[in-house]
Amino acid sequence: MLKNELKVLIYYWSATGNTEKVALSIQQALEREGIKPAIKKIHKAGTEDLYVYDLVFMGSPSYMWAPPEPVREIIAAMMDEHRKRGDIKPCAPKIPGKKAVTFVTYSGPHTGIDEAIPAGKYLGQFFAHLGFEVAAEWYVVGEFHKSLENSTKGLLGDIRGRPNRQDLAEVESNVAKLIKSIR
Template identity: 40%
Template sequence: MNALVLFDSMGGNTEKVAGAIHEAIEKEQILCHMIKLDKETDLDFYDYDLIFIGSPVIDWLPTKTMMEFVKTKLKEYNGKGMIRPSAPIIPGKFAICFGTFAGPHIGKREALPMTMWLRSFLEHIGFMVLDTWHIVGQFKDRDDLNINGRLGNIQNRPNENDLENVKNRVEGILASLEAWK
């Protein structure tokens, strides 16, 4: 199995989560590439059997960099005839979408459109999306928003407990995929 953790991060929250995912995958002796997205990133999703793709939530969506990258890849794959009607699932291609959010207004519901956006892309290219994960992260340099939202005090999140939970989820996904073999 060849795995990818592709992410964008602005304040470091999503990078912490990506690091926890990467660590849990490598613990299982699985080849895993961890890539922080930038304008120079070039990769082929089909080179990977298991993809974790994540972003912070910005106005209910992924970062602009992530959105541009995904749209470019979708256009590229469509131009090659790889996007087919009914979006058939390609055997052995799996994904998880994850996002970090602070949710000072409505909590987790602010993150749902972002992971659904990423999920739609992955399903269009034939990956079976196994789950979407939403992890609380603090606002950088905004203590007023870190302590006064619906989620209560989110200072120093994601914390060790949050990251341990992510690692446990990864272990569960890997165990489930092992059972499919």
């Protein structure tokens, strides 16, 4: 596949900026690979036709082990649209060439990454129902803003300032590996 042929979307929600940092790192890493992704924030009025894209990165924080309500609402709205169009088929057949990556930021104060995995799986199931292959699930630690206790005394220790440069460098390296594996 030629470099510029891949149509890519980064679609994310972020209340306190952590997930946005990851989204912007994904954007930078894609641009280094010669790909110019669309980047959009999830918002109430904005369902997206994801079939327009070959590769979709969907990102969300974890709130009580799930994507927050605005993310769940937009997924429900998109599922409704796809059901009406007949896109949601028994056995969820994969559509060749359609791939998704989910990314979740989390603080894990009580049980660590187990607080984020259900949110990543939730996003992943959405794509699987649409016929996208979930190529990767990424989990990135993020400071629990406005909660010193959860940012310093939780299972993951002192997570202030995260995702930090190192976390984001890892995301960028994962993007480069993924693109190499797709091309």
